[in-house]
Amino acid sequence: MADTLTDFVSEDYLQEFEGKYNAEKQNGVPSDDTTFHYAWCLVRSKLLTDVRKGVMFLEQLVKKTSVEQHHKRDYLYYLAVGNARLKEYATALKYIKSLLQLEPGNRQAQELEKAIKKSMESDAIKGVAIAGGGVLLAGALVGLGMSLLKK
Amino acid sequence: MSGGPYNYSYIFKYIIIGDMGVGKSCLLHQFTEKKFMADCPHTIGVEFGTRIIEVCGQKIKLQIWDTAGQERFRAVTRSYYRGAAGALIIYDITRRSTYNHLSSWLTDARNLTNPNTVIFLIGNKSDLDGQRDVTYEEAKKFADENGLKFVEASAKTGENVEEAFLETAKKIYESIQDGSLDLNAAESGVQKKPTANGARSLSADNAEGRNPSSCSC
Ligand SMILES: Nc1nc2c(ncn2[C@@H]2O[C@H](COP(=O)(O)OP(=O)(O)O)[C@@H](O)[C@H]2O)c(=O)[nH]1
Ligand SMILES: [Mg+2]
Numbered sequence: 001m002a003d004t005l006t007d008f009v010s011e012d013y014l015q016e017f018e019g020k021y022n023a024e025k026q027n028g029v030p031s032d033d034t035t036f037h038y039a040w041c042l043v044r045s046k047l048l049t050d051v052r053k054g055v056m057f058l059e060q061l062v063k064k065t066s067v068e069q070h071h072k073r074d075y076l077y078y079l080a081v082g083n084a085r086l087k088e089y090a091t092a093l094k095y096i097k098s099l100l101q102l103e104p105g106n107r108q109a110q111e112l113e114k115a116i117k118k119s120m121e122s123d124a125i126k127g128v129a130i131a132g133g134g135v136l137l138a139g140a141l142v143g144l145g146m147s148l149l150k151k
Numbered sequence: 152m153s154g155g156p157y158n159y160s161y162i163f164k165y166i167i168i169g170d171m172g173v174g175k176s177c178l179l180h181q182f183t184e185k186k187f188m189a190d191c192p193h194t195i196g197v198e199f200g201t202r203i204i205e206v207c208g209q210k211i212k213l214q215i216w217d218t219a220g221q222e223r224f225r226a227v228t229r230s231y232y233r234g235a236a237g238a239l240i241i242y243d244i245t246r247r248s249t250y251n252h253l254s255s256w257l258t259d260a261r262n263l264t265n266p267n268t269v270i271f272l273i274g275n276k277s278d279l280d281g282q283r284d285v286t287y288e289e290a291k292k293f294a295d296e297n298g299l300k301f302v303e304a305s306a307k308t309g310e311n312v313e314e315a316f317l318e319t320a321k322k323i324y325e326s327i328q329d330g331s332l333d334l335n336a337a338e339s340g341v342q343k344k345p346t347a348n349g350a351r352s353l354s355a356d357n358a359e360g361r362n363p364s365s366c367s368c
Contacts (some may be wrong), residue, residue: 003214010233037227040196041227074195077196106192108194109195111198
């Protein structure tokens with residue numbers, strides 16, 4: 001079990017909304033709601049290629065939505081979620097900022113911002129750990145080299 | 152990855168459902184932060200909250216999914232129901248329409264969760280008794296007929312909020328203890344974590360001769 005950034009949609013739901021999207025597509029342009037539902041599921045997929053696809057749909061939706069339209073907040077929020085899952089943290093934070101500009105003090109957006117920053121930091125620490133491990137290894141090799149030289 | 156100690160022994164998943172504006176997010180906030188949000192914007196999609204509680208001496212982490220009640224979101228919010236161990240269905244005692252929609256929320260909850268899921272009905276905004284549009288007796292009767300637990304609560308004053316969340320957890324814990332809830336089932340909505348002081352498993356509890364129904368905290 002997980003939180004907003006780590007929960008996964010189950011396969012059958014993803015297929016259901018994909019099916020609806022494709023059915024509408026056969027008869028022309030899928031509606032914004034259908035596209036949004038599908039994209040919302042895609043960004044919660046285990047597969048990063050799906051997440052990327054979901055982000056792309058949401059970008060298209062947000063582009064054609066003016067600020068006055070209240071659906072914009074939904075797109076911005078899930079764009080932040082999707083990008084964070086792709087570890088595109090800077091982009092994720094940018095979308096959260098846009099949402100907070102529309103709705104200053106929105107607690108749900110602030111919580112997501114915190115979660116994204118936390119995830120970013122923990123990734124950074126992991127990165128540091130790997131780099132640090134490399135340094136240790138290099139140090140050990142140097143040490144080994146020294147001891148060999150001494151012999 | 153980390154095999155470190157956990158400060159809780161179970162995770163229970165909850166969902167909060169009901170019409171828009173009945174106070175779902177305020178109830179969650181009151182429960183997790185012990186504060187009332189006077190004007191909060193409508194929830195975007197689904198929001199997540201968490202709190203660690205104690206039931207019968209066991210620390211339990213509640214993972215709570217608060218859904219937006221809008222029709223526009225409903226198709227997708229359904230995908231969050233699966234694997235919920237507890238479902239809180241909320242209506243607003245000052246708005247009859249939110250009460251009239253209960254059967255549709257209940258149908259969703261029944262169809263999309265498992266038979267062991269504890270369903271708790273909450274009539275919110277009990278502080279607004281003067282504007283009441285649904286009587287306690289009527290809702291109680293509906294709850295009894297459908298086998299639901301029921302309280303009237305107020306996210307504003309905090310009345311019965313703690314009780315509803317804890318009572319739900321206690322019921323879930325009881326069905327773990329009496330064996331009716333299978334922890335290994337994929338969608339039980341319950342996860343067991345090893346505790347800091349070693350694996351104090353349920354079977355060990357039972358072996359100690361504890362009567363499952365004696366849980367009286
Ligand atoms: N008086 C009173 N107002 C409440 C209570 N709970 C929520 N509200 C108000 O009802 C409105 C909707 O609440 P919200 O939690 O956003 O509803 P949701 O759509 O179900 O999440 C907000 O203006 C809240 O301040 C309550 O217990 N008493
Ligand atoms: Mg809400």
